[in-house]
Amino acid sequence: MPSATLDTVATQFRFYEAQVVRTRRLGPTLVRVTLGGPQLTTFAGGGRDQSATLFLPAAGQPAPVVPIDAGDDWFARWRAVDPAVRAVMRSYTIRAQRPERGEVDIDFVRHGDTGPASRWAGRARPGDPVVLLGPAVPDNRAVCFRPPADAAWSLIAADESALPAVGAILDWLPAGVRVRAWIEVPHVADIQELRTPPGVEVSWLVRGATPPGSGLLRDTLRAARLPADIPYAWIAGESATVRGLRRHLVSERGVDRRRVTFAGYWRRGASEDHLRGESPAAAAA
Numbered sequence: 001m002p003s004a005t006l007d008t009v010a011t012q013f014r015f016y017e018a019q020v021v022r023t024r025r026l027g028p029t030l031v032r033v034t035l036g037g038p039q040l041t042t043f044a045g046g047g048r049d050q051s052a053t054l055f056l057p058a059a060g061q062p063a064p065v066v067p068i069d070a071g072d073d074w075f076a077r078w079r080a081v082d083p084a085v086r087a088v089m090r091s092y093t094i095r096a097q098r099p100e101r102g103e104v105d106i107d108f109v110r111h112g113d114t115g116p117a118s119r120w121a122g123r124a125r126p127g128d129p130v131v132l133l134g135p136a137v138p139d140n141r142a143v144c145f146r147p148p149a150d151a152a153w154s155l156i157a158a159d160e161s162a163l164p165a166v167g168a169i170l171d172w173l174p175a176g177v178r179v180r181a182w183i184e185v186p187h188v189a190d191i192q193e194l195r196t197p198p199g200v201e202v203s204w205l206v207r208g209a210t211p212p213g214s215g216l217l218r219d220t221l222r223a224a225r226l227p228a229d230i231p232y233a234w235i236a237g238e239s240a241t242v243r244g245l246r247r248h249l250v251s252e253r254g255v256d257r258r259r260v261t262f263a264g265y266w267r268r269g270a271s272e273d274h275l276r277g278e279s280p281a282a283a284a285a
């Protein structure tokens, strides 16, 4: 989760009220939910892996209960509300934004009904209300893909939860940048058409019935022959896999740790509520 102090939250992020406009299945695993509304005409995402905090109605609530008028105090106020009533708070990537139409796309992994966000995405209908805590300025701390100017190439490794981020990173990529990306998905039909300008090579890893985070991405990267020149690395997905990959790059391949951006997007057996409990400051971002 991107970290930010409360004052950067106040200047870099703002609340946007929106509704579901339409949904589209992208494959067996991912569903695209397009959100829209007049407030999204000022949505100022920075592209790449721009993430936002999404608030969804708690079970039985008609709309997300979020103290959007509480200013910097919103997080404390949100926590003070009965957990059965307050909005469900989750992190998602902005796959695409069209401020001229007041729309943003979010691609959700459907990983079952135990996760409220996964369940919501599977049932989302036009008109369903949501709240986003999203970027007020394009250069904000929730954009983490930032290759140093002298990086010869970028290594990207992701599971399906970070596939939307990879897609948006490739959409943003300036001409002439070299990228090697490995993306793990459950099914062949989850493979997507991504923008691959010259210099960009994407390898899809299909894990089939094996549970996510069980090592396909890590083992593939370990065995890969990589260019010798200095890379930048961006790794996102299941937490333990991400940590293992970072360790491999830094300890076994000698990549400077400052050139590795890594983000645990989810953890096996733990809900995001649990993870946020561990890091309330990060949650406020």
Ligand SMILES: Cc1cc2nc3c(=O)[nH]c(=O)nc-3n(C[C@H](O)[C@H](O)[C@H](O)COP(=O)(O)OP(=O)(O)OC[C@H]3O[C@@H](n4cnc5c(N)ncnc54)[C@H](O)[C@@H]3O)c2cc1C
Residues within 6 Å of the ligand: 001, 002, 051, 090, 091, 092, 093, 094, 106, 107, 108, 109, 110, 111, 114, 115, 116, 117, 118, 119, 160, 161, 162, 164, 165, 212, 263, 264, 265, 266, 267, 268, 269, 270, 271, 272, 273
């Ligand atoms: C910066 C950032 C950007 C993110 N972008 C996206 C995105 O664009 N699309 C996306 O789908 N996710 C994205 N995620 C991950 C998403 O926030 C988590 O998957 C979140 O836990 C989903 O909430 P939930 O309510 O469905 O499940 P939770 O209530 O959080 O968890 C319930 C159970 O489901 C399991 N679980 C959670 N996520 C997954 C998963 N992906 N696969 C299998 N099991 C899972 C948990 O381990 C837990 O056991 C992002 C996370 C971060 C931090």
